[in-house]
Amino acid sequence: MRSRVIICEASEIITTGLTTCLEEQDQYSVVARLNAPDRLSEKILSSDADILIINPALLGYTDRDLPVQLAKEHPRLVIVALVTSYHECGSLKPYDGVIEINDTSQKYISKLNEIVNQKKHDEKSDDSFELSRREIDVLIAVAKGMTNKEISDQLNISIHTVISHRKNITKKTGIKSVSGLTVYALLNNLIDENEVYK
Amino acid sequence: MDFFSPNTKLYDIISSNPKFLHLLSRFGIALGFGDHSVKEVCESNHVSTDLFLLICKVYADDSYIPQLADFEHFDMDGLLPYLLQSHRYYMDERFPHLEEHLSHIIKAAQPKYAKLLERFYDEYQSEVDKHFKYEEDTVFPYIEALRAGKSDKHFRIAEFKRNHSNIEDTLDDLMNILLKYLPGDILPKERIEISYDIMELSVDLVLHTRIEERVLIPYVEFLENKKS
Numbered sequence: 001m002r003s004r005v006i007i008c009e010a011s012e013i014i015t016t017g018l019t020t021c022l023e024e025q026d027q028y029s030v031v032a033r034l035n036a037p038d039r040l041s042e043k044i045l046s047s048d049a050d051i052l053i054i055n056p057a058l059l060g061y062t063d064r065d066l067p068v069q070l071a072k073e074h075p076r077l078v079i080v081a082l083v084t085s086y087h088e089c090g091s092l093k094p095y096d097g098v099i100e101i102n103d104t105s106q107k108y109i110s111k112l113n114e115i116v117n118q119k120k121h122d123e124k125s126d127d128s129f130e131l132s133r134r135e136i137d138v139l140i141a142v143a144k145g146m147t148n149k150e151i152s153d154q155l156n157i158s159i160h161t162v163i164s165h166r167k168n169i170t171k172k173t174g175i176k177s178v179s180g181l182t183v184y185a186l187l188n189n190l191i192d193e194n195e196v197y198k
Numbered sequence: 199m200d201f202f203s204p205n206t207k208l209y210d211i212i213s214s215n216p217k218f219l220h221l222l223s224r225f226g227i228a229l230g231f232g233d234h235s236v237k238e239v240c241e242s243n244h245v246s247t248d249l250f251l252l253i254c255k256v257y258a259d260d261s262y263i264p265q266l267a268d269f270e271h272f273d274m275d276g277l278l279p280y281l282l283q284s285h286r287y288y289m290d291e292r293f294p295h296l297e298e299h300l301s302h303i304i305k306a307a308q309p310k311y312a313k314l315l316e317r318f319y320d321e322y323q324s325e326v327d328k329h330f331k332y333e334e335d336t337v338f339p340y341i342e343a344l345r346a347g348k349s350d351k352h353f354r355i356a357e358f359k360r361n362h363s364n365i366e367d368t369l370d371d372l373m374n375i376l377l378k379y380l381p382g383d384i385l386p387k388e389r390i391e392i393s394y395d396i397m398e399l400s401v402d403l404v405l406h407t408r409i410e411e412r413v414l415i416p417y418v419e420f421l422e423n424k425k426s
Contacts, residue, residue: 039263042261045260174378175375176367180368183314183375183379186314188379
């Protein structure tokens with residue numbers, strides 16, 4: 001089945017060219033072409049897209065967090081930056097990958113394939129249901145009511161790592177709320193009642 | 199013909215999926231509506247047919263987005279009463295029912311587990327109370343005032359949009375705990391039964407949130423823009 005692609009780019013020439021490149025390949029089909037990022041999340045849902053190719057230049061200062069937000073709302077969506085001008089390296093971090101306007105059409109496709117495969121690999125790599133030792137440490141800290149900042153200081157890991165551990169804990173246990181995680185920790189004797197309810 | 203149209207038989211819509219059953223009491227549609235169309239039943243119950251069908255479409259299709267023009271032409275008077283009715287149903291019927299079930303499990307469990315469950319549920323209840331209270335005491339009165347042409351300099355619906363928390367996650371956590379993590383010997387039959395209730399309620403709460411996010415918020419944004 002073809003991957004469903006949304007292109008969000010202001011220039012029609014670029015959109016049309018990219019669509020042609022992609023659709024020459026059996027694995028891609030362009031399901032929507034947008035010239036502005038309005039109501040993007042809804043359009044991703046309604047077109048059931050797998051891949052979003054978006055020009056970061058379309059995002060103003062107020063919606064600079066859009067890729068992060070979209071990744072949260074659509075965890076399986078592959079978000080690719082289509083770069084037509086210079087961007088600070090850090091600003092492209094939230095994207096799963098980058099394709100550049102000056103690349104050849106072959107390069108577009110090979111890069112896109114690579115980005116999609118990497119995303120699939122990332123999803124699969126952590127498929128155990130057991131909590132790791134580090135995840136248990138984080139879980140205990142969460143159950144005690146510590147903030148991400150406090151956990152990061154205590155365990156000497158970055159806040160980003162704390163958040164990623166928390167995501168995995170939720171993925172493995174199915175429990176999202178702090179109070180639910182506290183009950184989980186108590187039921188599994190990871191912490192003592194006195195440490196939580198004072 | 200579009201299934202969700204004024205001339206469809208009301209019964210055909212209601213019987214197509216159990217989730218539509220809730221619409222009857224929330225819109226105050228009396229039973230015994232016979233084989234009349236949506237339009238006929240709505241009119242005789244003083245319900246806006248447009249609003250009723252709009253809610254049906256959002257219920258039915260998670261990608262359905264109302265058009266801005268809808269808000270211009272539709273009679274939206276019934277939206278807030280509909281949402282309030284939903285709140286009453288959760289607070290006065292669903293949650294007490296859940297609590298009743300849970301109290302049996304709490305009674306049967308060893309004190310250690312009982313205390314955990316009790317605390318967890320109490321915390322959840324106060325979260326839910328707060329959630330609905332904020333909507334009923336702050337958000338809804340603001341919308342009423344806006345509809346009446348009065349403005350409020352201190353509140354914008356964007357604030358609600360940002361803070362709109364979801365209350366079904368913790369409910370799902372409760373089911374995880376009941377099915378997976380509580381020792382197996384404590385009232386297993388009742389735990390399965392309560393899980394049915396939780397799943398049903400959770401689906402309904404997701405729909406409720408969807409109505410607030412797809413209909414209420416865009417509608418109020420429409421009113422705010424019209425005013426400014």
